[in-house]
Amino acid sequence: MLARFIVAAISLIAIAIGLHELRGAADGLRITRTTVGETPVTIFQPEAKATAPVVVIAHGFAGSQQLMQPFAETMARNGYIAVTFDFLGHGRNPVPMRGDITEGETITSELMRELGQVASAAARLPDSDRRLAVLGHSMASDIVVRFALANPDVQATVAVSVFSPAATATSPRNLLVIVGALEPAMLKDEGLRIVNLAAGGNAVAGRTYGDFADGTARRLVLARGVEHIGVLYSHDSMEQSLRWVNNAFGRQKADFIDARGRWLALLLLGIVALAWPLSALLPAAGQTPVATDLTWKPLLIAAFVPAMLTPLLLWKIPTEFLSILLGDYLAVHFLLYGALTAAVSIYLRRRTGGSPAARISWPKIAIAATAVGLYNIVVFGLPIDAYVFSFVPIPARIPLMAAIACGTVPYFIADEWLTRGAHARRGAYALTKFCFLLSLAIAVALNPMKLFFLAIIVPAILLLFLAFGLISRWSYRATHHPLPGALANAAVFAWAIAVTFPMIVR
Template sequence: MPTEMRRPLLVAMAAVLLAAAGVALLAGAGGDTRRTHVVVDRVPMDEVHPAGAARHPGVVVAHGFAGSAELMAPFGDTLAARGYVVVLLDFSGHGANTRPMRDDDGAGRQRDLDVAVAHLRSLPDVDPARISLVGHSMGAGAVTRYAAAHDDIAGTVAISLPDASDLPPSRPVRLLTLVGGLEFPAFRTAAERAAAEETGRSEVVPGADHVSILFSPTAHRETADWLDQATGGPLPAPMRRAGGAALLLVALAAGLVPVARLLLGPGRRRWPRFEWRAVAVTAGAAAVAAVAARFLPTDDLPLRLGGYVAGLTGVTGALLLAYTSRRPAVEEAAPRRPAAPLLILYAAISIAVPLQLGLTHVVPVGPRWWLLPVVWAGFLLLGYAVERAGGNALTLLAVSALTVVALVAAAVVGLTSTFVLLVAPLLAVLMVGQAVWSAVLHRFGAPRWVIAAAGSLLVAWPIATTLPLVSS
């Protein structure tokens, strides 16, 4: 078998093995628990029921900003293994919840918690007198305030609590706060302040940041031990779902090699040189875009932070494209008829399926269906400008890094939400994935617009489907 055929075949075999391992991890998550999805008063919820017919204590689990019930699913696994019935909700503007979040929606989150707690108490296998709360970040603030106002909450766990300034003295009772050892100091201050009373306790989870604390065995063990009113078996691995999703992501990325070979043929394009001039232009363009994006109509889109990101990437891409337009256009052979749409579809599957199955809710709902193309357009313009500049994957990485730096700087000076500071590493990971796709598709001679469209979708999809919907 020729080498040009053998290599894609070997990569395809490796991708299948990785995908099988990922599916096996995801299929076994949750053990023998029973899971049900319900919507009550417009609040989507996932129920997790342990085995056994007896009445169980119950826990409502609340996600953070840009999170979802799916993101908190490992806590459902952990607590159900200890004998709890768990309800995981999607707050307004998040996950599958199409009700928009308002600018200061503390009251809205309390309403959503009211619905979730009432629903949990109504379940036939739940002891309504033994209800506890667990929340992360924004959800931690919501559950502590809810517990402070409701004496019938048996216990509360606040993970990465952002602020405790408005909690009343000695409330809530039986509060455990958990904070990652790598989180910003303000989170540790809030955790210690909230748990300062005799019935509270604060713990630092070593080596965890604002996101990885959700998958820390220490955080899961501390949560279960604090709430423990029932007996159960050993705790499941918190990373099982995320690990399965990661294997699927890698498998589908590896699968791009045989897919591109099948759709584009064996064509090989020479590796382009690094375009340092384009990187220098991007630095200036991103600085201009960071300011301009604050005043563009995109900043008013009903997607918190997403409109600003679309504006920043779009303006940066437009300025870089104006620079590259001075170069003569490179003539490219048209791809085989179905290649372009199939590669873009494969990109959508490669990012959406693993994240939805093992990490968080990324199926577009409500206005997200039209917001996704808007966010995608900004990243597409930036990606195409880089392709016009030569298409070197390292150039794309450098441009992506400057884009992330511009976003972080904008957050620091107040041009956009400081939430960027927490998710910048995740955005950087997505952009690395985009660079990998660019390198593979460039190698097989894909048209530059196809490379840009497929790669940019990998970044735009999670942004458009996870950031909160807000009132326009």
Template sequence: MSRWRVVVVLGLILSAAGAFGLHQAGRGLRSERTSAGGVPVEVVRAADAAPRRPAVVVAHGYAGSGRLMRPFADTLARRGFVVALPDLAGHARNGRPLSGSGEIDAEMAAVVRYVRSRADVDPAKVVLLGHSMGAAAVVRAGAADQSIAATVAISLGDDAAPVRPGPRHLLLVVGGLEPAGIRDATSKALAAHPDGRRMVRVPLVEHAGVLFADRTHREAAHWLEDALGHRPERHVLAAKDRVVPAGLLLAGLVLMVAGVMVRPRGAPPPTVPALPRGTDLWWLAGAVLAAPVAGLAGGALASRTLPSTVSGYLVGYAAGAGAVLAAVACRRITVAPPRPAALVTCAGFTVAGTAAVAIPIHAGLTSVVPYGWHAWLVALLAAAVALLLGGAHAAAGPPYSVVVLALVSAPLPVAAAAGPAPAFLALVAPLVAALAGLHLLLGGLAWRSGTPWWATVPAGALMLAWPVAASLPID
């Protein structure tokens, strides 16, 4: 058996294991989708649960979704809670723009009212849990409604103002590797309301990883149960029951794409091309310096024009930087008519590569089905990223284009940390880098097998743009 067949078989095994794990993650639970005052909500409860159960409203963070918080439903529903997972304004299925904290507070109040009205919920036993932006929202909601029995705030943002009187029975959870501002905000919230409050620092996890830590789920479940006097029906922690199978599915699908699409086809591997020389080299060096400047200017303009500050900035940065690289590439390349076989390969890469990334992320992590304006943002960001990838590959050629992309993209997280770019980009940067790295890996394997570099650009653009633009909020 050739090594490429081994890769495909391994991919099939991992994909099957991941799909089975995702199916098992929902075993014994009943889920329904509904709307509370126009807010899309998924309600999860144990299939065999008796009526009049305690309930918890779980609020996601900025660029999150109810689906991202589903592991808490898997844990708490099996322990006897009815769990409501709203998609807050600007996120996932909620088409309302995110206009500010007032919009979020109104939506949280609507969801709490809806949960209390359900026949299977004890209205005197409603509690709250939130992450990041959602943590600030549940703190405000718990403070405004003192009948809320307990609140769990995970990764409370550094922009969260103390509220008085604070929510009853507040548990503060923070990851040990989170930014200093979030750790400081959590400490300040504890100091402002010391009575009936507790802070837990979960070691070795960052802003997203804290959601999938067993310690987070254990502390949250025990805190809510103690506040309500609720005895758990099952001592379950399902923190990783979805994210681990999703990782297996992602790895398996990527291996299958690699094994099927980039196996050698009898042609000798391409030789490494020479770097541009003379005047062309100076033009390339100038483009590497000018592209980030054009990207920053394009990002500032697009973020004020498009209905999403963060997605818009990424569109403008990729388009501005890509245009500079493409302009330089036009000096040294000639365009030959593509062969039909290469077009078929390009289409196959685009469909298979996008599905290999988007399906596991949506099934096991967060919602990436684009609704309303999100669909346009996916298309715009994909076009901009395609210009950036194509410009870099055409200007320098593989494998040197990897270095060009790294140099051109490096100022983006720096600008986010320093202030010119939206600060949230600093948190998105690892995801963007991981998706770009996946494209470069598949693109490099394809190039080594004799596939032209341009055939993988549409796939790389969609692999990056789809999960990023679909999850970042409209505002």
């Protein structure tokens, strides 16, 4: 009991410090939320009124404007007017993308048009001096490059995690390319290729080529120690972007660099850790513990068979039945994977004799599942919505949650049943999550054109497995039954997928 009290106290302190520091990043700023047409827009600008250049900041695939807050607050705290927004189909934008993601041209032109509308509205802001820079991540790196090519009045472009065949040796004006040092080699090679167009094939990271005065400046930055999402929180990314825009506009101020990564990590770690002492409040739902008695050999079979079969069985099957890009495939992947896991587990238990079913209290199961589910969604969700990505759903996304839950519920029930219990093998949970990620990797390899973006979100899925896996483990120990943790995990994964992946009309 004393240990739980100490952990609770430390967790609450960590949460308080994290929230205080995250809120403090906006000190001295006026933050205005508005819309341009139906596009949600947020304007960050210094409280002291003065004319300044505008930096329009665009998020990547399956992101939202919250992801770009570190750049926005860095720019605004240093005297710029920073503008973020939710692209079509993303975040709280109610208008879906239209077109075929593999064809690209239709969606690209629509996103460029939307960026143009936001940029035009930003240029008309009362404190704007009509000078403009653009910054985009991943999918949006190509959009901002193309937009700047078509609009020579854009004086600086920052392309993060870049891929853009449109860039030339001299256009767009003053192009900075940032790639995480831990990102795939193809992105680093693309960044080097773009800068080499102006450097005569001899470009190296960290060196500036060309001249800001005539708009030919080019530079590749490898942000240290970060991958595709971490690059959005990197000190290197913030510092180099600010320095680049300052050079383009002839400004010097560099008083603030956003450092929210550490505080965000402290906040989320505190929320995870707080779940352990709180789990003691959950009712015991089973009179005898549920036992997982498979030895390692059958456990390996139960883990790897679904991982191998699921992507193969879904390889040629159409899975585009929901108005959410890739979310429908994930729902079917979860469903089939869970069904195969359950079938193999039942077969193996019958061969080994299995263990007697535990007597349980269904009302207590419902209470525990509701409590854990609310903790996962509300206590995690509110700070995530404020500081990471859009988590509070718009009405159009609520039916999608129910549809995706039809896949996540069977998967998590089967997985928790396989990996929890008084005699569960140490490392079983880690094994089954590795196998699930392996199955997604196989699916991407079989159909890269359709599923490429799944590879980008693997680190996010891994973090979710880790955080909510700990919570479901503590839930099992308190309730003696895997169902509350399984249902809570299924709910939060369905929620996260439904609010994250872009809505699309094909």
